[in-house]
Amino acid sequence: MFDNLSDKLELTFKKLAGQATINEVNIGIAMRDIKRALLSADVNYKVAKKLVEDIREKSLGESVIKSVSPAQMIVKIVNDELTEIMGGENQPLNLPPKKIPAIVMVAGLQGSGKTTFCAKLAKRLKKNGKNPILVAADVYRPAAIEQLRTLGEQIDVPVFSVEEPDAMKAALGGLEAAKSGAKDVVIVDTAGRLQIDEVMMAEAEALKNRLSPDELLFVVDSMMGQEAVNTAKAFNDRLDFDGVVLTKLDGDARGGAALSIRQVVEKPIKFMSVGEKVDDLDVFYPDRMAQRILGMGDIVSFVEKAQETLDLEKTMQMQSKLMKNEFDLDDFFDQLQQLKKMGSIQGLIEMVPGLNKMVPKQDLENIDFKPIEAMISSMTKLERKQPEIINGSRRQRIAHGSGTRVQEVNMLLKQFSEMKKMMRSVNRLAKSGRKITTENLALDKFLKR
Amino acid sequence: MGFFDKLGLSRLKEGLSKTRDTLKEKLAFVSKGKTEVDDEFLEELENILVAADVGVETTLDIVDAITERSKGKTYRSEEELNEMVMEEIRKLLVESSHDHPVDFDAPLSAKPYVIMIVGVNGAGKTTSVAKLAHNYDKAGKKVVIAAADTFRAAAYEQLKIWADRAGVPIIGQGQGADPASVVFDSVSSAVSKGTDVVLVDTAGRLHNKSHLMEELAKIMRVAKKKIPEAPHEVLLVLDGTTGQNAVQQAREFTKFVNVTGLVVTKLDGTSKGGIVLSISRELNLPVKYIGVGEKIDDLQLFDRSSFVEALLEKENGKAEE
Ligand SMILES: Nc1nc2c(ncn2[C@@H]2O[C@H](COP(=O)(O)OP(=O)(O)O)[C@@H](O)[C@H]2O)c(=O)[nH]1
Ligand SMILES: Nc1nc2c(ncn2[C@@H]2O[C@H](COP(=O)(O)OP(=O)(O)O)[C@@H](O)[C@H]2O)c(=O)[nH]1
Ligand SMILES: [Mg+2]
Ligand SMILES: [Mg+2]
Numbered sequence: 001m002f003d004n005l006s007d008k009l010e011l012t013f014k015k016l017a018g019q020a021t022i023n024e025v026n027i028g029i030a031m032r033d034i035k036r037a038l039l040s041a042d043v044n045y046k047v048a049k050k051l052v053e054d055i056r057e058k059s060l061g062e063s064v065i066k067s068v069s070p071a072q073m074i075v076k077i078v079n080d081e082l083t084e085i086m087g088g089e090n091q092p093l094n095l096p097p098k099k100i101p102a103i104v105m106v107a108g109l110q111g112s113g114k115t116t117f118c119a120k121l122a123k124r125l126k127k128n129g130k131n132p133i134l135v136a137a138d139v140y141r142p143a144a145i146e147q148l149r150t151l152g153e154q155i156d157v158p159v160f161s162v163e164e165p166d167a168m169k170a171a172l173g174g175l176e177a178a179k180s181g182a183k184d185v186v187i188v189d190t191a192g193r194l195q196i197d198e199v200m201m202a203e204a205e206a207l208k209n210r211l212s213p214d215e216l217l218f219v220v221d222s223m224m225g226q227e228a229v230n231t232a233k234a235f236n237d238r239l240d241f242d243g244v245v246l247t248k249l250d251g252d253a254r255g256g257a258a259l260s261i262r263q264v265v266e267k268p269i270k271f272m273s274v275g276e277k278v279d280d281l282d283v284f285y286p287d288r289m290a291q292r293i294l295g296m297g298d299i300v301s302f303v304e305k306a307q308e309t310l311d312l313e314k315t316m317q318m319q320s321k322l323m324k325n326e327f328d329l330d331d332f333f334d335q336l337q338q339l340k341k342m343g344s345i346q347g348l349i350e351m352v353p354g355l356n357k358m359v360p361k362q363d364l365e366n367i368d369f370k371p372i373e374a375m376i377s378s379m380t381k382l383e384r385k386q387p388e389i390i391n392g393s394r395r396q397r398i399a400h401g402s403g404t405r406v407q408e409v410n411m412l413l414k415q416f417s418e419m420k421k422m423m424r425s426v427n428r429l430a431k432s433g434r435k436i437t438t439e440n441l442a443l444d445k446f447l448k449r
Numbered sequence: 450m451g452f453f454d455k456l457g458l459s460r461l462k463e464g465l466s467k468t469r470d471t472l473k474e475k476l477a478f479v480s481k482g483k484t485e486v487d488d489e490f491l492e493e494l495e496n497i498l499v500a501a502d503v504g505v506e507t508t509l510d511i512v513d514a515i516t517e518r519s520k521g522k523t524y525r526s527e528e529e530l531n532e533m534v535m536e537e538i539r540k541l542l543v544e545s546s547h548d549h550p551v552d553f554d555a556p557l558s559a560k561p562y563v564i565m566i567v568g569v570n571g572a573g574k575t576t577s578v579a580k581l582a583h584n585y586d587k588a589g590k591k592v593v594i595a596a597a598d599t600f601r602a603a604a605y606e607q608l609k610i611w612a613d614r615a616g617v618p619i620i621g622q623g624q625g626a627d628p629a630s631v632v633f634d635s636v637s638s639a640v641s642k643g644t645d646v647v648l649v650d651t652a653g654r655l656h657n658k659s660h661l662m663e664e665l666a667k668i669m670r671v672a673k674k675k676i677p678e679a680p681h682e683v684l685l686v687l688d689g690t691t692g693q694n695a696v697q698q699a700r701e702f703t704k705f706v707n708v709t710g711l712v713v714t715k716l717d718g719t720s721k722g723g724i725v726l727s728i729s730r731e732l733n734l735p736v737k738y739i740g741v742g743e744k745i746d747d748l749q750l751f752d753r754s755s756f757v758e759a760l761l762e763k764e765n766g767k768a769e770e
Contacts (some may be wrong), residue, residue, distance in 0.1 A: 033496075036505045042692035045499045110715065111688065126495065141743075142602025143607035150602035150624075185642040194718045221571070225502035225692025227720040248570060253694035276570065276601070 043256035086286035108219035110192030113247035119151035129184035135174030228257035374402035501723035561639035568686035570653030573714030579611030580748035595635035624725030656701030714740030
């Protein structure tokens, strides 16, 4: 029924909208809905229960303020509460500068993304001037070593492994290899294990005791349901890990598991994995995650990431073209190339409030760039400047010339016009100093229809 | 320990048949000494279902159905009450159709019979392919595995090890190859060699990436060039630890390929996989198999009764207190 928490809250608050003050009755309705929404986002039911109780207390306590509606007030309280639980600041990886080699070890359930994360981390550390080595201490899963080796080759980081199925031997050997090879960080990949598997948990514990890692990270899939919190707790009870890595955030799970884990285990979430490629790693921003769980998007990350990667001058040009309504298909193509550079476009779209609703399901990342290139180059100069003139017969000609189907040409033109509309809205909002929120974008789009 | 471990993983059906006694013990919590449905009972049931990842809506529907059905009724015994509750939940789980038999011994409607395995990253697809290959092989069927995950690092190497363990041939073209072409090769080879079953392992893909989803549709189209009815089955592998997002996964995968059933993995852990109730209900998809471990033998035919019992089992709730 509801895709995400914000939709649900919106409705809840609509119900409350007519009422001037928060009282026991309307707060009761709101809290029930908030709880359901939290559960739908995979927040653990016990955590959700406690959270809702806290929110209720706070909301009632604040019922005196007259200038805001109850709905607005509760939204703020919910948001503040979640943000607080997620932890204040982003906590960096804590590698003591003097200790050589520093040691990072990962642990977690099967298939959560440990091996991929190890490679991503190695790449990131390398970029920051470190000289890491990867150690294959998953000696069980078929071809786990080969997997790490392949990833190591991709990022040009050496991988240490042993022949025998002995994780301890691999780990200690890796440590030696680091010392003799003048490596300054050792990243130990381990096998996936269930928290109820005593033998495997004992292995992890032994590894921890022998290695004394500077960072022991628990890797968890953001799609995980109610058991995430018990799993994290069991790993923490046993291993007392230092931080959490949240993976597969390029998906569309709300990630309520993160909130539960944070609440119950009280260890910082340090990284988020946002794709299958070795670059798809980001540090973790608690406030943004809270917003994601709420489904409110993440404009800050978007802007920052855009600033990092986009060719600024081009973007400025583009913007001015947009303002003057001169943005054409040539620019569209350029823009797509730029967005492509930014990594996961879907991820970026998800981060921007409103965009996730407005961009058609055939999202940008999924555009295969080759046919687009072919289509655009099959257009005349005039067509590229004025896509409006591309009628049925022109579409057929373009499809024919580019070896695509008319539907694909239609899709491209549709996406182009959607994008144009949306970018105009974003620009107008930015210019007028209004906040870029779903509501404002929708309003703007409506007004300028 | 998860419920399925306790069965000693004894193979398949026989392992899952249970006596009334254990059943009573297992379910004592919902209806401890109770013979009627009261608020306390309903609240506990609700918590258990939510904690099992059933999801709020489906949970509330179950609770409503049980409230309705038990109105004014007193049951003769705890067991009778339990049975009523379980029956209501079982109703939500659709059964596999006869065209797609779950039994490995059953005759298949086509030769070769092409089964494509799909799902998100890390769900357990490759391991499930290996387990299925092993079971079909044991049932005396001639199997070939198509290595259509050409993306993930060492995906082929992993599958090759499994194929060797299962003792079945594998066809692949190495990393970066076109998966559709691997499938075409495999199906062609199966046709010429008189193979019974082609198991297609595909790369993990998140359902919100439509270019990857398109790729799946393309693989299907290419398979059809050789055999119009292929793939005869598409199994969506769901990680049993997944929460509400699993419904979205199932929705999206069914849009791009005609999913015929589910494999729910990792049920040897503490998660219950309750989300399949919502999926079954909304999308009419049967669960065919469950994964209960990392070994080649750790696959079981899905059994509705055992699944529902496990769902309602107390220990999950207890562990959290
Ligand atoms: N989409 C996506 N896939 C991921 C991410 N992290 C890992 N994966 C994929 O998830 C699967 C399991 O990852 P792997 O690193 O082998 O997990 P491990 O079993 O914990 O070592 C692989 O297919 C990875 O490519 C992520 O952040 N996003
Ligand atoms: N405990 C447990 N682990 C499983 C099960 N099925 C698969 N796995 C593990 O989950 C991880 C990912 O499995 P894999 O088959 O490579 O997933 P894929 O990425 O979907 O192909 C591996 O470590 C497997 O050993 C299961 O039923 N139970
Ligand atoms: Mg691994
Ligand atoms: Mg695989």
